[in-house]
Amino acid sequence: MKLSSRHLGFIVVVKLMAGEPAETATARAADVAPEPPPVPAQPATGPAFQIASKAFTESVILGEVVALTVSAAGIAVEHRAALGGTRLCWDALVSGRIDAYPDYTGTVLQEILHGQGVGDVASLRAALRPHGVGLSGSFGFNNAYALGMRHARAAAASIQTISDLRQHPGLRFGLSDEFMSRRDGWPGLVARYGLSIVNVRGLDHDLAYRGLAEDHIDVTDLYTTDAEIRRDNLSVLRDDLGFFPKYEAILLYRLDAEQRWPAAFAALRNLEGKIDIAAMRAMNARAKLDHLPERQVAADFVAQRGARAGLNAGARPGSRTGAVLERTREHLTLVSLSLLAAILVALPLGIVAARRPRLGQLVLAAIGVVQTIPSLALLVFMIPLLGIGALPAMTALFLYSLLPIVRNTHAGLVGIAPAVRDSAAALGLSRWAILWRVELPLALGTILAGIKSAAVINVGTATLGALVGAGGFGQPIFTGIRLDDFPLILQGAVPASLLALAVQGAFDLVERVLVPAPLRSGRRYGATRAD
Amino acid sequence: MMTNVAPLLQFVGASKTFEAVVAVAPLDLSVAPGDTLVLIGPSGCGKTTVLRMALGLLWPDAGQVRFRGELLSPANVQRARRSMGYVVQEGGLFPHLTAGQNVSLMARHLRWPRARIEQRQAELAALTRLPISALGRYPFQLSGGQRQRVGLMRALMLDPDLLLFDEPLGSIDPLVRAELQQDLVRVFQQTAKAVVLVTHDLSEAAFFARDQGQVALMRQGRVLQQGRVEELVRSPADPFITKFVAAQPLLAFGHAPEPQSK
Numbered sequence: 001m002k003l004s005s006r007h008l009g010f011i012v013v014v015k016l017m018a019g020e021p022a023e024t025a026t027a028r029a030a031d032v033a034p035e036p037p038p039v040p041a042q043p044a045t046g047p048a049f050q051i052a053s054k055a056f057t058e059s060v061i062l063g064e065v066v067a068l069t070v071s072a073a074g075i076a077v078e079h080r081a082a083l084g085g086t087r088l089c090w091d092a093l094v095s096g097r098i099d100a101y102p103d104y105t106g107t108v109l110q111e112i113l114h115g116q117g118v119g120d121v122a123s124l125r126a127a128l129r130p131h132g133v134g135l136s137g138s139f140g141f142n143n144a145y146a147l148g149m150r151h152a153r154a155a156a157a158s159i160q161t162i163s164d165l166r167q168h169p170g171l172r173f174g175l176s177d178e179f180m181s182r183r184d185g186w187p188g189l190v191a192r193y194g195l196s197i198v199n200v201r202g203l204d205h206d207l208a209y210r211g212l213a214e215d216h217i218d219v220t221d222l223y224t225t226d227a228e229i230r231r232d233n234l235s236v237l238r239d240d241l242g243f244f245p246k247y248e249a250i251l252l253y254r255l256d257a258e259q260r261w262p263a264a265f266a267a268l269r270n271l272e273g274k275i276d277i278a279a280m281r282a283m284n285a286r287a288k289l290d291h292l293p294e295r296q297v298a299a300d301f302v303a304q305r306g307a308r309a310g311l312n313a314g315a316r317p318g319s320r321t322g323a324v325l326e327r328t329r330e331h332l333t334l335v336s337l338s339l340l341a342a343i344l345v346a347l348p349l350g351i352v353a354a355r356r357p358r359l360g361q362l363v364l365a366a367i368g369v370v371q372t373i374p375s376l377a378l379l380v381f382m383i384p385l386l387g388i389g390a391l392p393a394m395t396a397l398f399l400y401s402l403l404p405i406v407r408n409t410h411a412g413l414v415g416i417a418p419a420v421r422d423s424a425a426a427l428g429l430s431r432w433a434i435l436w437r438v439e440l441p442l443a444l445g446t447i448l449a450g451i452k453s454a455a456v457i458n459v460g461t462a463t464l465g466a467l468v469g470a471g472g473f474g475q476p477i478f479t480g481i482r483l484d485d486f487p488l489i490l491q492g493a494v495p496a497s498l499l500a501l502a503v504q505g506a507f508d509l510v511e512r513v514l515v516p517a518p519l520r521s522g523r524r525y526g527a528t529r530a531d
Numbered sequence: 532m533m534t535n536v537a538p539l540l541q542f543v544g545a546s547k548t549f550e551a552v553v554a555v556a557p558l559d560l561s562v563a564p565g566d567t568l569v570l571i572g573p574s575g576c577g578k579t580t581v582l583r584m585a586l587g588l589l590w591p592d593a594g595q596v597r598f599r600g601e602l603l604s605p606a607n608v609q610r611a612r613r614s615m616g617y618v619v620q621e622g623g624l625f626p627h628l629t630a631g632q633n634v635s636l637m638a639r640h641l642r643w644p645r646a647r648i649e650q651r652q653a654e655l656a657a658l659t660r661l662p663i664s665a666l667g668r669y670p671f672q673l674s675g676g677q678r679q680r681v682g683l684m685r686a687l688m689l690d691p692d693l694l695l696f697d698e699p700l701g702s703i704d705p706l707v708r709a710e711l712q713q714d715l716v717r718v719f720q721q722t723a724k725a726v727v728l729v730t731h732d733l734s735e736a737a738f739f740a741r742d743q744g745q746v747a748l749m750r751q752g753r754v755l756q757q758g759r760v761e762e763l764v765r766s767p768a769d770p771f772i773t774k775f776v777a778a779q780p781l782l783a784f785g786h787a788p789e790p791q792s793k
Contacts, residue, residue, distance in 0.1 A: 420623065422617075428637065444627075
């Protein structure tokens with residue numbers, strides 16, 4: 001990536017760490033709403049109404065608006081903010097893990113119905129019914145895709161429409177990953193307009209604005225409600241061939257949820273047509289440009305609309321220390337439970353691998369393959385199996401921790417001099433006693449080093465847990481990336497780094513206590529020659 | 532050799548082949564309590580394989596290895612090994628344990644009372660002339676000779692009937708070596724244990740076998756001749772023995788058996 005300022009470089013590194021390009025469904029960095037505590041749930045008599053949102057600011061705001069509205073109707077509600085991309089949210093909806101999430105008519109038509117049918121609300125509603133999914137009326141605005149350029153740049157090249165782009169094949173395009181791969185996005189657009197653009201790269205939507213401002217790219221995809229259009233003085237190119245379908249904002253919901261919570265849906269119907277494009281752009285601006293929490297933005301909007309009193313109780317941001325403690329607790333839980341499980345499984349596997357060389361090669365190869373799956377992809381694979389939250393994150397971390405521990409256990413045991421093993425056997429010790437009294441103590445330094453590296457890697461990888469709703473230090477990092485809020489990124493990145501250092505230190509201490517002096521600093525196992 | 536006593540260790544046509552290479556051809560061997568048998572021969576002659584079969588670290592392809600009259604098998608080998616003491620080059624000590632912990636490992640595993648362990652350790656330190664202070668050190672902090680003494684203590688800890696040595700003095704410098712040889716022979720005499728010792732050095736073999744001991748000279752998995760050293764020297768049963776003896780110039784200057792057998 002050519003985006004150059006140091007600040008931006010850091011964001012890019014964080015994104016690369018997240019394995020961003022691996023999976024378009026969650027390509028957009030995501031998180032759970034940062035500061036405030038969860039939406040106040042009424043004393044629940046059953047499972048709460050599960051609302052989710054897609055992983056970008058506007059969807060999170062809409063999710064908050066819906067959550068507050070449902071909550072105001074006296075129904076316990078949970079908001080899985082920024083759950084992921086379209087595919088992920090849709091799968092979660094159809095499988096019943098969530099009850100509703102905001103989406104757009106164009107997206108429903110192209111991404112969910114694969115372009116089959118007509119994009120108006122009534123037709124879509126009929127098409128979704130067989131899936132057990134309902135579609136609300138429009139919230140009141142159309143957030144279509146568009147292409148945008150800096151006004152000065154567009155004016156200089158006299159570009160006003162998308163057709164005009166045909167005259168300028170050398171322009172630098174920076175397009176969001178999702179736009180690049182959607183059939184109603186870049187591929188369709190290129191085909192319809194007959195564009196032959198050479199210089200196209202994928203990057204995060206939020207980074208694209210910065211890229212435009214700093215003149216690293218010329219054209220990007222926009223949403224028409226994006227707050228930055230006005231801030232950055234961007235020209236929205238006219239879709240003169242009418243390629244982009246309508247993207248009316250609507251709520252997708254499970255039809256059975258409507259039966260379970262009729263009051264909630266009555267309240268939600270009141271919301272239809274009440275958010276116009278100006279209101280949405282203003283809310284986006286408050287969240288993205290003024291860095292207000294989405295919940296507060298949503299609560300202010302709901303309050304302004306004269307909804308019932310007491311609604312914005314949930315908008316009060318929690319204390320910062322409390323949030324940090326909570327994230328630390330979440331992060332430590334993710335790391336420690338997954339590591340513990342990995343030790344319990346990997347240690348015996350490593351022992352078996354050392355004792356049976358052929359089986360051992362197989363075990364090491366299989367675990368090595370798991371390690372090659374990009375962490376983000378692995379997390380996404382976990383969702384259909386384990387849902388969202390801490391469990392899929394811990395499972396992924398567990399799988400990642402296996403390799404270093406199995407490999408080091410294996411190496412530590414295999415590295416023991418045969419003479420030492422023979423001496424132990426010749427004493428009349430059983431195989432178990434040899435393992436316990438001689439082999440494992442001799443391999444302990446190496447095994448601990450494996451556990452240590454698994455733990456340290458885990459602390460870093462666990463930040464990705466925020467992408468599947470597991471919380472932890474990843475939450476402020478991804479929110480920070482989404483909101484382009486550098487201090488917020490640091491609120492996650494710094495404690496995560498400190499925790500990694502602390503884990504490293506703790507293991508060094510454990511090594512000092514457990515490993516006998518002669519085996520500590522890289523002495524050969526079994527070697528006794530000193531003179 | 533006291534052939535009228537029931538043998539402690541017995542090989543009955545025991546053989547071992549590694550990937551078509553005969554390590555030990557069918558071998559008959561008998562060691563009675565108190566016997567000393569030195570296996571000697573060039574490297575690769577199969578003498579170490581014999582020792583490993585005696586310990587059940589290897590199993591013969593054919594024939595039998597018997598300990599105290601009982602056929603050695605995976606089922607009884609652990610118990611049998613506790614009546615054997617095994618010492619290899621450099622003592623084969625566990626690097627993660629101090630000398631004392633090396634010596635007491637098996638006794639601790641068998642849950643001997645602490646006082647008994649300490650008493651036995653003190654006895655053995657005196658017997659093997661190891662300074663008590665050395666027991667607190669790790670193997671890498673000991674000299675080669677001390678490591679060998681610790682290895683001997685460990686082998687003697689459970690008061691075994693049979694001691695098995697595989698090139699015990701192989702990597703020790705000549706001065707310490709002479710001293711250790713003396714000490715080993717003294718320990719053999721004091722403890723009156725059966726000893727099987729492997730070496731490639733005829734003068735060492737002669738030294739260890741000087742009282743009642745026998746020497747078995749091996750080549751390519753076969754025992755060419757077994758008997759007193761002087762028999763091997765005076766009436767070799769095979770031209771190879773003549774060659775082997777001639778190649779060991781130190782015999783004349785070392786602890787030759789002649790003065791005692793005259």
